[in-house]
Amino acid sequence: xxxxxxxxxxxxxxxxxxxxARGGGHGAGGHGVGGHGGRPGSGSSGGSKAQLVxxxxxxLTSLKTELKSGAYRDASMAMCALVAAADGQVDPAExxxxxxxxxxxxxxxxxxxEQLRQSFNKQVDQLAxxxxxxxxxxxxxxxxxxxxxxxxxxxxxxxxxxxGADGYVAPAEEQVLREACSTLGLSxxxxxx
Numbered sequence: 132x133x134x135x136x137x138x139x140x141x142x143x144x145x146x147x148x149x150x151x152a153r154g155g156g157h158g159a160g161g162h163g164v165g166g167h168g169g170r171p172g173s174g175s176s177g178g179s180k181a182q183l184v185x186x187x188x189x190x191l192t193s194l195k196t197e198l199k200s201g202a203y204r205d206a207s208m209a210m211c212a213l214v215a216a217a218d219g220q221v222d223p224a225e226x227x228x229x230x231x232x233x234x235x236x237x238x239x240x241x242x243x244x245e246q247l248r249q250s251f252n253k254q255v256d257q258l259a260x261x262x263x264x265x266x267x268x269x270x271x272x273x274x275x276x277x278x279x280x281x282x283x284x285x286x287x288x289x290x291x292x293x294x295g296a297d298g299y300v301a302p303a304e305e306q307v308l309r310e311a312c313s314t315l316g317l318s319x320x321x322x323x324x
Contacts, residue, residue, distance in 0.1 A: 198285050204242045205250055206276035206283075208233070209269045210290035210311055212254030217294075217303040219262045221255055232293050239289070266307075270314045283315040287322055 215221050215229040233251055234244050257265035276282045290311060294304040309319040
């Protein structure tokens with residue numbers, strides 16, 4: 132547990148830097164996971180958020196040997212699907228982009244790529260068919276990771292890393308990450324949300 136406390140402290144430090152850099156406010160608009168180009172005024176806030184994403188990615192990698200359960204795998208794929216569909220829709224390019232991020236994620240390489248692909252696409256299909264019902268089902272899948280706090284945090288970190296892959300976490304993505312935190316019994320502030 133001492134390692135997790137150290138990781139949390141690092142993330143909090145980066146979070147405080149990010150809040151200081153953006154003056155505590157949030158920019159409007161954004162491009163989501165499949166965004167194209169930067170957003171106006173991204174300046175140092177984008178860099179700070181990128182630092183936080185980088186720190187979370189490093190933390191996940193350090194836990195790679197511990198994150199091998201089916202619950203983590205399925206909850207992470209549900210989290211990635213929820214982030215990809217955060218705005219209520221997923222275009223094919225966005226789906227392909229997130230799938231690529233998943234398959235190239237160091238920690239998720241603990242699992243066969245076909246399992247990851249099938250699970251992710253199943254969750255995205257549910258969300259695309261009926262977003263509200265799909266969101267409910269996906270959050271139930273995410274909730275299965277709540278039994279192990281380290282896995283629960285890793286699920287949110289995975290979602291954050293995917294959401295921030297383009298250097299910006301959109302407001303809709305932040306909202307679904309907060310909902311996942313609530314589902315898992317975690318504080319959104321722990322992740323800078």
